[in-house]
Amino acid sequence: MALFKDSNLISDPLADNNPITIQVLGICSALAITAQLKASIVMAISVVFVMGVGNVVVSMIRNIIPSKIRIIVQLTVVAALVIIVDQVLKAFSYQLSKELGAFIGLIITNCIIMGRFEAFALANGLWRSFLDGVGNAFGYGIILIIVGFFRELLGSGTLMGYAVLGDPIEKTGLYAYGYENNGFMLLAPMALIVVGLIIWVQRARNTDLIED
Amino acid sequence: MEKRTDKNSYTILFATAMVVIVGSLLAFLASSLEPKINENKRIEKQQNILYAMGVNENEGKNSVAFVKPDKVAEEFNKYIKKQLVITNGLDTVVDNEAYLIDVKKEQAKAKLGEVRRLPLFIGVKDGKKYYVAPIRGKGLWDAVWAYVAMDENMIIQGAYFDHKAETAGLGANIKERFFMDDFIGEHLLNDKGVFKGVTISKSNADPINKIKDDNEVDAIAGATITGDGVSAMIKSDLKLYQPYFENLKTN
Numbered sequence: 001m002a003l004f005k006d007s008n009l010i011s012d013p014l015a016d017n018n019p020i021t022i023q024v025l026g027i028c029s030a031l032a033i034t035a036q037l038k039a040s041i042v043m044a045i046s047v048v049f050v051m052g053v054g055n056v057v058v059s060m061i062r063n064i065i066p067s068k069i070r071i072i073v074q075l076t077v078v079a080a081l082v083i084i085v086d087q088v089l090k091a092f093s094y095q096l097s098k099e100l101g102a103f104i105g106l107i108i109t110n111c112i113i114m115g116r117f118e119a120f121a122l123a124n125g126l127w128r129s130f131l132d133g134v135g136n137a138f139g140y141g142i143i144l145i146i147v148g149f150f151r152e153l154l155g156s157g158t159l160m161g162y163a164v165l166g167d168p169i170e171k172t173g174l175y176a177y178g179y180e181n182n183g184f185m186l187l188a189p190m191a192l193i194v195v196g197l198i199i200w201v202q203r204a205r206n207t208d209l210i211e212d
Numbered sequence: 213m214e215k216r217t218d219k220n221s222y223t224i225l226f227a228t229a230m231v232v233i234v235g236s237l238l239a240f241l242a243s244s245l246e247p248k249i250n251e252n253k254r255i256e257k258q259q260n261i262l263y264a265m266g267v268n269e270n271e272g273k274n275s276v277a278f279v280k281p282d283k284v285a286e287e288f289n290k291y292i293k294k295q296l297v298i299t300n301g302l303d304t305v306v307d308n309e310a311y312l313i314d315v316k317k318e319q320a321k322a323k324l325g326e327v328r329r330l331p332l333f334i335g336v337k338d339g340k341k342y343y344v345a346p347i348r349g350k351g352l353w354d355a356v357w358a359y360v361a362m363d364e365n366m367i368i369q370g371a372y373f374d375h376k377a378e379t380a381g382l383g384a385n386i387k388e389r390f391f392m393d394d395f396i397g398e399h400l401l402n403d404k405g406v407f408k409g410v411t412i413s414k415s416n417a418d419p420i421n422k423i424k425d426d427n428e429v430d431a432i433a434g435a436t437i438t439g440d441g442v443s444a445m446i447k448s449d450l451k452l453y454q455p456y457f458e459n460l461k462t463n
Contacts, residue, residue, distance in 0.1 A: 035381025066223040067215075073230060080234050084241060091245040094252040103380075156381070161274065169420060183433045186381055 009131040013139030019112045020143040021199045022209065026112040030144055031191035033103055038160050040148030043103050044141025048134055050081050050107050051116060055133030057081075058121035065122070074117040075108075082107050112140055147194045155185030255281050257311050258288045263372040264359040265335045265342040267291050274389050291335045298330040301455035307331075315348040315357065315449075330452055335361075342369055345453050349445025352437040353377040356386065360450060366400040366457050367424075368410070373442065383438030394421045394429040400450060402427060407454050409447035412439035 019025045033039045057077050058065075065073050086104045089097035097104075107113070116136050121129040152158055157165040157175075166173015168181055184190055203209045216222060259278035262268065267287060269277040279287050295310035310331040322328035333344040341363065348357040354376035361370040373386040385391055395410060402408045408427040414436065416428040431439045 033380055035379070039380040064217065064226070066217045066219075066226050068218070068223050069227055072227075076230060076234055080238060083238055087241055087245050087249070090252065091248040094249075094256065098256075098374075152381070186434050 006128055006131055009128060010135035010138065013132075013136040014142060015139075015202070016206065016209065018139045018143065018202075019115070019136050020140055020195060021202055023112075023115070025115050026110050026140055027192070027195070029106050029110050030140075030147060030195060031188045032106060034144055034148040034151050034191050034194075035155065035186050036161075037145065037148040037152045039103065040144040041141075042100055043106070044137070044144050046085070046100070046103065046107055047110060047113070047140055048137040050078065050085065051113055051133035051137040052130055053133075054078055054081055054113060055116060055121040055129040056126055058117045059124060059126050059129035062122050070122065071114070071118070074114055077117070078108055078113055110140075112136055143195065143198060146198060147191055150194055151185045151190060154182050155190075157181045254312070255284050258284045260359045260372045260374070261311060261333050261335075261344050261346075262287055262291060264344050264361040264370045265291065265337055266361070266370050267335075267337060270389070276387065276389055276392075291337055292333050293336050294334040296332045296334065298332055298453070298456055299327050301452070302459055304332075304456070313346075315346050316355070319348060328452075332453065332456065340369075343453075343457075345450060347445050347449035349441050349449070351375050351378045351386075351441040352383050352435075353379070356438065356441050356445065358442070358445070360395070360446070362400065362450075362453075362457075364457065364460055366407075366450075366454070368395045368398045368400065371395040375438070378435070378438050382432065383435040385432050385435065386438060386442060391429075391432060397424040398429060399425045399427060400446075401454075407451050409443065409450065411443045411447075414439075 013019055016022070020027065020030060029043065033043050054077055058074060061073075082104060086097065089100065089104075116133055120132045124132070149159070152160075153164070157163060157168055163173075165179065166175045168175050217226075256278075259281075262279050262284070263276075267279060269279060271277065278284075292311075294306060295308055296304045297307045297310050297313070298304050311333060313329055313331045315331075318328045318330070331346060335342045335344060342361040343363070344359055344361045346357065346359050348355060350356065356373065356375045356378065358371055358373045360368060363369055371392050373392055375384060375386060378384045378386065398410045400407060400409060403425065411428050412431045413428040414431040416426065416430060418426065418428070419430045421429055
């Protein structure tokens with residue numbers, strides 16, 4: 001099955017060892033930004049970048065980090081990377097940085113990043129750490145995009161900002177038949193319920209994942 | 213055996229070196245990119261002012277598109293005829309850099325009892341005069357601000373809203389067309405000429421916003437605090453311009 005050596009480092013976090021649904025990490029940012037599909041995708045891409053590079057940096061300095069302050073060192077690495085991304089975007093792609101705004105800062109709070117630094121990059125080489133970082137970020141991103149898709153579709157009746165179900169005020173499309181948007185979907189708790197449903201589906205299909 | 217990296221002296225040395233390296237890297241980056249970032253912010257202000265008075269590149273009914281950055285200086289000179297700084301309600305001075313006035317700093321000055329400078333940009337488009345005022349307030353998480361274009365009777369002709377960190381899909385929707393366009397035609401004064409502002413209302417039975425002189429627009433569901441913040445900044449900041457407009461009529 002393996003495409004290349006260590007390819008399981010990418011594929012595992014996508015499903016059977018997903019950071020959100022199995023390890024239940026990164027929930028805070030998952031519920032904060034999934035009200036829109038576009039925001040979810042942007043966040044997913046940003047996290048892929050920060051985790052890929054961050055894991056490599058931590059892996060690079062893993063032998064010289066004093067173990068007493070390793071968490072602080074990891075935090076510094078994430079924070080520095082996030083500030084660099086933020087500043088470069090502001091200088092060279094101002095419109096994009098305006099749209100990302102709050103999300104960039106939120107990346108720092110993502111516990112998956114610290115989790116992978118601590119659990120993987122500190123003990124593995126550069127290439128494996130890079131794969132692990134990117135893999136986990138993809139796993140996180142997939143769930144974000146699924147949750148964002150359902151929340152935006154059912155909450156606002158749009159996808160990526162396009163009205164796919166018709167116009168709720170002029171009553172066209174589906175709304176002509178009495179369909180209404182569910183405003184609940186836009187509120188943060190619904191992200192947890194959607195994630196819960198994903199966990200349910202995933203464990204029902206693969207009973208090995210159920211813990212005793 | 214104790215590892216070399218476990219020693220206290222090593223830990224302190226590492227921490228010091230890390231702080232110095234990361235600190236100087238970020239400081240270098242910030243200072244080398246600063247001119248470019250400031251230039252972007254200056255262009256954005258001009259774009260926002262032009263957007264409020266209807267000079268933009270919107271296509272269709274959902275897009276929010278500014279004048280392109282390389283054209284903005286030219287368009288700004290073409291449409292904005294006069295920039296004023298108003299102090300003490302009525303004293304006006306022409307200042308071609310009034311758009312660079314930081315509203316946040318002026319608000320802070322007013323709190324300290326100092327004189328607050330109010331910038332006002334007078335633009336002409338298709339023979340019609342627009343008075344654009346910048347305002348600023350607090351949303352749920354951080355600052356919200358706007359550029360509001362009015363006519364002589366303080367009827368809103370266009371608005372551009374923005375925010376620093378409102379929730380995506382909820383409060384952040386104040387910068388969507390459906391919300392900003394609701395303000396067009398709204399009266400800031402009531403029928404007796406008293407300043408009322410425009411309230412973001414959850415209870416007005418007018419979601420399509422057909423009634424323009426009720427001093428109300430429809431709120432965004434799930435964005436109560438952001439909406440209240442917008443109402444508050446319109447009430448407090450635009451009110452300061454009322455003496456200028458009254459004076460305009462009597463003269």
